[in-house]
Amino acid sequence: MIDMNYKITAVIGIAAVLSLTYVLYISPYINSLNNNSDTRSWLDDITDPLERFRLTHLKEYVDRYTMVEGGPFPLDYMARVSKYIVIGKFVTEGSEYKAVTPNYNFPITHAVVDIEKELTGNLKGNRIEFRASGLSNKFEGVYYGDRIIVFIADKEIDSVFGDNYYLLMGRAGVYKIVDEKVYGYYYDGILLEDFIKIIQDARKDRIKDLAVNTDYAIVGKIKSIEKVSIDPNITEVDENTLSANITVVVEDAVPNYKEKEFTFFAYTDTVKDCKDRPCLFFIKYGTHEDEVHKRLPSERLKNLAEYYLYDTWIVGDGVYKVMDDGKAYGKEYPEGIKLNELIERIKKYKGLD
Numbered sequence: 001m002i003d004m005n006y007k008i009t010a011v012i013g014i015a016a017v018l019s020l021t022y023v024l025y026i027s028p029y030i031n032s033l034n035n036n037s038d039t040r041s042w043l044d045d046i047t048d049p050l051e052r053f054r055l056t057h058l059k060e061y062v063d064r065y066t067m068v069e070g071g072p073f074p075l076d077y078m079a080r081v082s083k084y085i086v087i088g089k090f091v092t093e094g095s096e097y098k099a100v101t102p103n104y105n106f107p108i109t110h111a112v113v114d115i116e117k118e119l120t121g122n123l124k125g126n127r128i129e130f131r132a133s134g135l136s137n138k139f140e141g142v143y144y145g146d147r148i149i150v151f152i153a154d155k156e157i158d159s160v161f162g163d164n165y166y167l168l169m170g171r172a173g174v175y176k177i178v179d180e181k182v183y184g185y186y187y188d189g190i191l192l193e194d195f196i197k198i199i200q201d202a203r204k205d206r207i208k209d210l211a212v213n214t215d216y217a218i219v220g221k222i223k224s225i226e227k228v229s230i231d232p233n234i235t236e237v238d239e240n241t242l243s244a245n246i247t248v249v250v251e252d253a254v255p256n257y258k259e260k261e262f263t264f265f266a267y268t269d270t271v272k273d274c275k276d277r278p279c280l281f282f283i284k285y286g287t288h289e290d291e292v293h294k295r296l297p298s299e300r301l302k303n304l305a306e307y308y309l310y311d312t313w314i315v316g317d318g319v320y321k322v323m324d325d326g327k328a329y330g331k332e333y334p335e336g337i338k339l340n341e342l343i344e345r346i347k348k349y350k351g352l353d
Contacts, residue, residue, distance in 0.1 A: 050183065053141025053176045057184050062171050072172035075186045076202035080332050081317075082168055083154035085119040085199060086128055087177070090146045093139055098160060106160055107135045111167070113150060119199055122335045128152070132167035133160075138174055147177035149184075149195070154334050206332040207342065210317060211349035214310045216255070216283040218262050219322070219339070220248035222275050225268060228303050232295045242267045245305045251278055254346045266309035273321050280328050280342065282318040284310040 046052050055061055072078070079085065091112040097105035109132045115123065130152050132138040142148060151173040152165050159166070167173045175184030175195070182195040211217070226245045227237040247263045265287045271279070287293060287308040288301055296304075310318040320330035320342065327336030337345075347353045 049141050049143055049146070050176065050178050051141070054183055054188065056137075056140040057171050057174070057176075058188055059185050062185055072169035072185065075198065076205075078151050078168055078173065079199040079202035080206045081153075082120065082151045083165060083334050084123045084128065084152040086113055086115055086123070086150050086152060087117040087119070088113040088115045088128075088148065088150075090139070090142050090144060090148050091127070092144065098162075106133070108133065108161065109135060109138060111139065111150075113148065116147070119196065120203070120335070128165065130165040130167060131161045132174075133170055138167060138171050142174070142176060149175040149177065149182065207345055208349045210282045210310065210332075211346045214282040214284045214318075215307070216253055216257060216262070216281075217343070217346045218248060218250060218257065218264075218281045218283055219252040219278055219343075220250045220262070220281075221278050222271060223247045223249050223261060225271075227268070228265075229300075230293060230296065230304070232297075235300070242269055244268050245303075246271055246309070248274075248279075248281065252343065254343060254350065255352060262307075263305045264307040264309055265305040267311075270309060270311065270319060274319065278322045280320040280322065280330075280339070282310045283307045 046055065073081075091114055093112070094110040096108050096110070098108055099105050110129065111132060112127065112129045114127050115125065130150070151168040153168040155161075155163055155165055157163055172185035175182050175187070177183075177192055180192045181189045182192050183189060187195060224247045226247075227241045228243055228245055229235055229237050229241060230243045244266065245263055246266045247261055250257055250260055250262050253262075262283070264281065264283050266281075271281075273279070274281075285307050287304050287306055290308075293301060293304060317331045320328040320333070322328050322339055323336070325336070326338055326340075328339045328342050329336045333342070344353065
């Protein structure tokens with residue numbers, strides 16, 4: 001899992017959106033290009049579709065040729081955070097280039113799948129279109145009519161994919177089904193029914209990791225945002241400073257919290273949707289113990305709240321927006337879950353029910 005250290009590094013460096021785009025999409029694609037001459041010669045000699053798929057999607061290949069350091073998320077995490085998990089027949093693909101910098105056009109594949117079954121229960125309709133990075137290389141060995149399983153992420157308007165769903169974690173997010181066996185990054189010939197059960201079991205435990213690994217789940221509205229610099233060389237804050245101490249008025253908390261307000265360290269872009277409506281924040285103690293923050297002089301370190309918003313991914317797993325329908329919406333529940341049900345789940349996983 002990627003924790004707060006990763007986000008701090010991204011904020012201190014280049015703009016977060018560009019950094020995320022590079023890490024998730026551009027770098028893996030460039031890596032695959034760099035190794036292209038080493039692999040195409042033997043791959044072109046392989047005509048069996050399943051073997052072409054296996055040799056371009058199994059973990060051993062992907063880790064060596066196409067993934068940045070650290071690799072994709074575990075399958076259970078992918079199962080929990082996917083917007084949709086589709087079993088269906090591959091229909092078609094197309095491609096385009098999108099400018100992400102003045103000097104670089106990013107290649108994007110358009111994919112279409114006819115839906116046989118959808119494992120999250122959130123998708124309506126018989127067909128889905130989504131995007132993937134690169135020019136068709138995520139679907140090497142996949143042909144019209146082939147049965148596949150794809151893990152699809154929700155739309156992120158500011159991402160390189162714009163207003164489109166996209167393939168989660170590239171090659172690690174697509175699996176091929178042949179003779180009721182599943183082939184892909186994590187499994188090489190597992191029975192389809194067993195693969196589905198792994199996904200379903202993971203989704204039953206959504207929010208468990210956050211509940212277990214945090215100290216508080218705080219429900220409330222933001223009262224104030226006090227920006228603080230975490231750059232050892234810069235003390236002043238301005239409109240570009242993202243790091244801040246966030247104070248919320250407490251409406252509910254797990255475990256119980258007696259004070260009326262709670263202050264924690266976070267990034268303003270992560271909590272921007274919580275200014276005018278309540279949110280549920282997963283909070284963890286230890287801001288001052290973080291290796292990045294330890295670079296600050298002691299007097300400046302004291303300015304940071306002792307608790308921080310728990311981010312296991314840049315988009316902010318630690319925040320769930322509470323909407324007018326009474327549901328909380330976040331990374332593991334893009335379809336929403338009743339706030340009281342979410343709180344009960346947190347209590348159960350913390351052993352407080």
